[in-house]
Amino acid sequence: MNKRTFLLLIIIAFAFSSCNYFSKYPGFKKTKTGIYYKLLKFGESTDKAKSGDYVTVDIKYKTLDDSTFFEGRRMLQITDFTFAGAIDECFLILSEGEMATFIISANDFFTKTLETTLPAFINESDPMKVDIDVVDIQTEQEYFMEKEAFLHWIEDFGDYEKVILRQYIDQEKFEIKPTESGLYHITMENGNGNKVFVGDTVTVHYEGKFLNGKFFDSTKRRNSAFQFVYGRKWQVIKGMEEAIGRMSEGEKALFIIPSQIGFGETGSSTGIIPPYTSTLFEVELVEVIPGTREKNMDLNKYD
Numbered sequence: 521m522n523k524r525t526f527l528l529l530i531i532i533a534f535a536f537s538s539c540n541y542f543s544k545y546p547g548f549k550k551t552k553t554g555i556y557y558k559l560l561k562f563g564e565s566t567d568k569a570k571s572g573d574y575v576t577v578d579i580k581y582k583t584l585d586d587s588t589f590f591e592g593r594r595m596l597q598i599t600d601f602t603f604a605g606a607i608d609e610c611f612l613i614l615s616e617g618e619m620a621t622f623i624i625s626a627n628d629f630f631t632k633t634l635e636t637t638l639p640a641f642i643n644e645s646d647p648m649k650v651d652i653d654v655v656d657i658q659t660e661q662e663y664f665m666e667k668e669a670f671l672h673w674i675e676d677f678g679d680y681e682k683v684i685l686r687q688y689i690d691q692e693k694f695e696i697k698p699t700e701s702g703l704y705h706i707t708m709e710n711g712n713g714n715k716v717f718v719g720d721t722v723t724v725h726y727e728g729k730f731l732n733g734k735f736f737d738s739t740k741r742r743n744s745a746f747q748f749v750y751g752r753k754w755q756v757i758k759g760m761e762e763a764i765g766r767m768s769e770g771e772k773a774l775f776i777i778p779s780q781i782g783f784g785e786t787g788s789s790t791g792i793i794p795p796y797t798s799t800l801f802e803v804e805l806v807e808v809i810p811g812t813r814e815k816n817m818d819l820n821k822y823d
Contacts, residue, residue, distance in 0.1 A: 544556070545558075545623055548621075548623065551609070551613075553604040553605045553606075553609060554604060554605045554625075555605055555609060555610065555622055555623070555624055556622065556623035556624075557610070557613060557620050557621065557622045557623070558620060558621050559618065559619075559620045560619045560620055560621060560651075561617070561618055561619035561620075561653070562617070562618060563614075563615045563616050563617025563618040563654070564616075564617055565615045565616045565617060566615055567615055567616070567657070568612060568613070568614065568615055569598050569611050569612055569614065569615075569654070569657050570598065570612070571598050571599060571600050571612075572597065572598060572599075572659070572660045573597070573598050573657055573658060573659055573660065574595060574596070574597050574598075574657075574658045574659075574660065574662075574663040575595070575596060575597075575598060575611055575654060575655075575656065575657050575658075576593065576594070576595045576654075576655040576656040576657075576789055577593070577594055577595075577596070577611070577652050577653060577654055577655060578592075578593050578651075578652075578653040578655060579591070579592065579593070579594055579650065579651065579652055579653075580650070580651040581648060581649075581650055582648065582649040582650070582651065583641070583642065583646070583648060583649070584623070584646065584647055584648065584649060586649065589639070589641070589747055589748075590746075590748060590755075593655070593788075593789045593790045594754060594789065595789045596754070597660070598611050598612065602632075603628065603632055605624055605625055605628055606624075606628070606632070606633060607622075607624055607629055607633055607650060608633075610622045610624070610650060610652055611652065611654075614652060614654045615654065615657075616654050616655075616656060616657045617654060618653075618654055619651070619652065619653040619654070620651075620652060621649055621650070621651050622649065622650045622651075622652065623647050623648070623649055623650075624647065624648060624650060625647060625648075626638065626642045626646050626647060626648035627644050627645070627646075629648060630642075630749065634749060634752040634753065634754075635752065636718075636719045636749045636751070636752050636811060637719055637749070637811040637812050639721045639747070639749060639809070640721060640809050667786070678779075678785075678796050680796065681778070681779055681796040681797065681798060684731065684798065685731070685776070685778060685798045688731045688776075688798075689704070689776075694706065694776075698776075699762070701758075701759070701762060701780070701781050702778040702780060702781060703759055703762050703763060703766075703775060703776070703777060703778075703781060704775065704776035705763065705766055705773060705774075705775055706773060706774040706775070706776075707771065707772075707773050708772040708773055708774055708802075709770075709771060709772035709773075710768075710770075710771060711767060711768035711769050711770035711771030711805060712768060712769050712770045713768050713769075714768055714769040714770075714808055715767075715768050715769075715808075716750050716764055716765055716767065716768075716769075716805070716808055717750070717751075717810070717811070718750060718751030718752075718811075719749065719750065719751060719811030719812050720749070720750045720751075720808050720809060720810055720811045721747060721748070721749055721750070721808075721809040721811060722747065722748065722749075722750050722764060722805065722807065722808055722809070723745050723746070723747045723805075723806040723807040723809075724739070724745065724746050724747075724764065724803055724804060724805055724806060725739045725740050725745050725746070725803070725804040725806060726738070726739055726740075726746065726760075726801050726802065726803045726804070727739075727740060727741075727801070727802045728799060728800070728801050729799070729800045729801075729802075730797070730799060730800070731798055731799075731800065736792050736793060736799075737792075745806055749811070750764060750765075750811075757777070757781070757782055757783060758781045758782075759775070759777035759778075759781035759782045759801075760775075760777070760801065760803075762781065763775040763777070763801065763803060764803065764805060767803065767805045768805065769805055769806075769807065769808045770805065770806075771804070771805050772802070772803070772804045772805075773802075773803055774800065774801070774802050774803075775800070775801045775802075775803060776798060776799075776800055777798065777799050777800075777801060778798045779795070779796045779797055779798060782797070782798065782799050783795075783797065783799070
């Protein structure tokens with residue numbers, strides 16, 4: 521065998537091995553850490569997010585067969601990933617305006633990133649898909665400068681919200697007292713007594729409205745209940761977490777959530793909910809699937 525033929529065979533062997541390497545998920549590339557990804561949309565900028573940057577993303581979690589179990593817009597700070605294949609690495613791959621689908625380990629995502637148990641609908645060996653569309657990238661300095669300027673501009677809005685909220689409570693003749701955080705809980709229909717604990721998978725229906733009754737979100741209108749692992753980051757706003765923690769399975773309740781435990785001094789990242797805005801949520805706790813409760817029993821702090 522001459523040298524040229526030998527080199528040709530090596531090239532052919534490498535080509536076939538490369539095809540096999542990527543054939544597990546056709547059309548996807550693979551990172552050194554084992555994340556598969558496919559770019560769906562290109563951005564105009566080539567600058568990637570870096571550790572410490574703040575990114576605003578439209579994000580969707582799906583099973584491998586494209587069944588969506590979470591969808592929303594989030595702003596988060598990029599941190600150094602602590603294990604190979606972490607979802608944090610996905611944000612570092614994209615530039616502003618780019619969108620991609622990633623395939624990562626579902627077990628690693630839930631047990632290591634969210635530090636909880638896998639939901640019942642995902643097996644331990646299953647991968648999951650994550651769609652990430654990068655809306656905006658800001659350096660840490662840019663983020664805090666913008667926040668400082670914005671807060672200075674709306675510094676009086678907090679007092680205005682309190683007046684509007686008090687007027688609403690008086691108008692509706694609610695005689696309940698708020699919790700220490702400011703949450704109002706009005707039970708509409710009692711549940712079966714089964715409470716929610718950190719790590720449980722909960723299924724809820726909700727309708728979100730402004731104090732004037734105008735809708736801004738509704739799982740019932742979409743005919744799609746919201747399921748998530750209770751007590752872990754990137755799930756729900758603080759007020760909704762407290763609300764669900766006070767409910768029992770089957771209960772229906774109305775919650776009034778002031779901005780300090782709602783969408784805050786900046787409003788929602790989608791722009792739908794303005795800064796310093798109290799909101800109403802009619803919530804039905806449809807189902808509670810117990811997680812690993814042994815180490816979480818003392819964390820149900822909303823009883």
